[in-house]
Amino acid sequence: MGRAPCCEKMGLKRGPWTPEEDKVLVAHIQSFGHGNWRALPKQAGLLRCGKSCRLRWINYLRPDIKRGNFSDEEEQSIIQLHQLLGNRWSAIAARLPGRTDNEIKNVWHTHLKKRLEPSEQEQHEQAGAAKKRKPASASAPRKRDSKARKTDVKATAEPPVSPERSLSSTVTDSSTSMVSAAAAEHGGSSGNSAGSSSVSVKEEQSFTSESEEFQIDESFWSETLSMPLDDIMDVVSMEPQPQETFGGNSSSEGDMDYWLRVFMEGGGGDQDVLDLPQI
DNA sequence: AAAGTATGCAACCGCGGCAAC
DNA sequence: TGTTGCCGCGGTTGCATACTT
Structure with missing residues (x-):
């Protein structure tokens, strides 16, 4: 209820950001800040929705973003924090300066998760889980097409309730x-x-x-x-x-x-x- | 060298929380 | 007290690239 539509898609650009768009966004935020993401694209003259601008800024354009590979220390921190916090990527990211939740999430799914022993995953699986945000659809993909994607392959290798x-x-x-x-x-x-x-x-x-x-x-x-x-x-x-x-x-x-x-x-x-x- | 497959990353989607009205 | 609007989050998807056959 009361939720604004994701973004009025009419006339708004989607997909990868161009360097020009990046430049405009950075310049605008540096000049005016980002008090209102929803209004920002209009003010900056960008054909993007506020969400997209925010995501781009937070995950890529922010000046304090640390790019490059994760160090061993960072990876271990992620693993440990994930043990404690679960999929609270933003919480984990808050403990890793310069790293974004999206980046950490990607690293986890592409690298770190694989390091877990299968037995460990089974233990976690048995622990049972009540999803907090959307209990009814805890393990069910929100949307998924019928074509077998690579992610489907990955998914099938995982238990119904993800570790x-x-x-x-x-x-x-x-x-x-x-x-x-x-x-x-x-x-x-x-x-x-x-x-x-x-x-x-x-x-x-x-x-x-x-x-x-x-x-x-x-x-x-x-x-x-x-x-x-x-x-x-x-x-x-x-x-x-x-x-x-x-x-x-x-x-x-x-x-x-x-x-x-x-x-x-x-x-x-x-x-x-x-x-x-x-x- | 070409085709198929796997991987990694950027971006999108939709929901929940919360403050303002 | 209920409604509205915005922000932030986590899950998922799309696509480019790397790798394998």
Whole structure:
């Protein structure tokens, strides 16, 4: 509801961007910023929809984009972050300066995913997954033509529930309470302060019963962005031990301890999730 | 050398979230 | 309180190139 049409396609150009278009877009954004993506193409004189402009800028034209191959460190970070965050490419990208979610997504699907052991994927598959965004169509392609594409070949090699999706959900089920606590500890300084505050409220409300303890609010992930990478890595690599991981010095230390305890006692140390493969 | 296949990347599509009205 | 409009995200697709037969 209330969603604007993807873009009024009438008269708008699609497909690859030309250098001229790039130039125009960059010049316009450098001059006027991109306060309103929808209005930007018109203002800049581009026959593109706002979405396309935004995508082009974010994924390609932004001055702080780091091009080129991913370093081993970056790849390992992606793998670890993916273990923790699942297919939250934007969240992962936020931890890798100069890298875009689209790029990371591509790298994952073309390189990193293949490194996972098949057995590992099976574990993740068995973990079962409830898709968050579109539960009813979690594993079903939204659209797909009948012709056998190469991606179809890839897809058939994968379980009906993709490993990362399962993994994502598993992580969500078992470890998010811990991460959430950590994220909350960091004050939710993701820049989306309104979202952060609402998250904490939501979480307090949603955890009113034992059965709901692990129903982490979707918006939690936005807070994860505010979490230093080191902390995330701590969480990822954490063995069931020291609670000082959260280094409590805030007023919510008690809550931290509580959620950590809940996590630990609830089998949250589920090694399926937190024991990362040695890369 | 040509045809077929696989791979990688850029871009598109459609949805959910959220603020403004 | 419901509706509208925009932004951002994740999944998917299209296409160029590399590789294999």
